[in-house]
Amino acid sequence: MKVKKEGLQIKLELTREDYYSSVKRMLNILIPDIEVVNDDSAEVVITSNLKVDTDKIKLKTKLVSSDTELMKKDIDTEIRDARYTDGDIERRCRSKVKFHIYQLLVKFLDLTPSPWGILIGVRPTKIGHFLMDKGFDYNEIKNNLQSTYGVSNEKADLLLRIVKKERIYLPTKEEVKDRVSIYIGIPFCPSRCGYCSFPAYGLKDAAKYISPFLKSLHYEIREVGSWLAKNGITVDTIYLGGGTPTTLNEEQLKELLAIIKES
Incomplete structure (x- = not known):
């Protein structure tokens, strides 16, 4: 049965409370018919449990309503890659939490996912250039876009084609130091x-x-x-x-x- 979206109240329970405003803003933009509330009477409760070890990110997200329970688990070992800084890992954690929550709501509400996944308010090619500057190749970047942000195959290919074109004309870090x-x-x-x-x-x-x-x-x-x-x-x-x-x-x-x- 298709769930009615309009006015549906969602409560978020996150182990990382500092992610709350970022998650809420994403949901307001991508699923504007729902309402994120801090109220025990909410019709849907989403819990996100994030744990970061030295070699992996462990994330478990659960959506519960009166008649439905959905769960998604993920163990991300990519943080072992020496190319990632602590700041990169923190951004990856936040994006993973947002993507999990979005995926569960898309499934629960029977929605068509955004082809750009959870990317909002950014120029997506920045992510491609950022990862390329760190030494990631195109296949690694495409996998990152899809697994971390939920970008569709078509849009990931489009993004990488644009990045390849831009790299021809953009100056190097050495060229722009002054x-x-x-x-x-x-x-x-x-x-x-x-x-x-x-x-x-x-x-x-x-x-x-x-x-x-x-x-x-x-x-x-x-x-x-x-x-x-x-x-x-x-x-x-x-x-x-x-x-x-x-x-x-x-x-x-x-x-x-x-x-x-x-x-």
């Missing part, structure tokens, strides 16, 4: 999109903060520009994003661009 690209975020939007994972605030409540924010931003741009010049570092590109940069009015945007240019 060059930077700068991102300037304007964290305001006309309204807040439900799928967005970036720090941004709707104008309805946050318009009063634009002027003090810009004052601080102007100061930071000048200070960073001065430091870069003193240290002989060249700026390759400047990306103005957000949020929505055009929430600034014409005069605010004109002043900001002038300060960027002079700095």
Whole structure:
């Protein structure tokens, strides 16, 4: 029997409580009809038990409702690979927890999984380049994308084709050691999109903060520009994003661009 999704309340019980907000954000985006609550009366309870040993990650995830119990177990020994740092292993653990939970809910709710798996709010090619820089080959990267993030075979192949093309044109770390690209975020939007994972605030409540924010931003741009010049570092590109940069009015945007240019 197909489970009704709309308004379904889900309670998460995680051994790593610091993963809670990340898991909740993922579910809000990928399965927006459900509601994640911290309430014992929730219709579905998902427990995630994660244990990290020196040579493996052990993960057991269970979904329980009034008439269903689903479980997924995983022992991941890839952390033995010396190419992984402690930070890499931590990110892998968090992704594994999210992927397990997503898989169980997809099965329970009879959903079609996202072809990009649990990847949200990121440019997926970054993962390919990150792993390639560590010495992983294309087959290893594809396996990683599928086993850790749930990326489909088709999308994994697409991602790797793009990475191969980009590697031809992207400079090496040695080539960019004295060059930077700068991102300037304007964290305001006309309204807040439900799928967005970036720090941004709707104008309805946050318009009063634009002027003090810009004052601080102007100061930071000048200070960073001065430091870069003193240290002989060249700026390759400047990306103005957000949020929505055009929430600034014409005069605010004109002043900001002038300060960027002079700095």
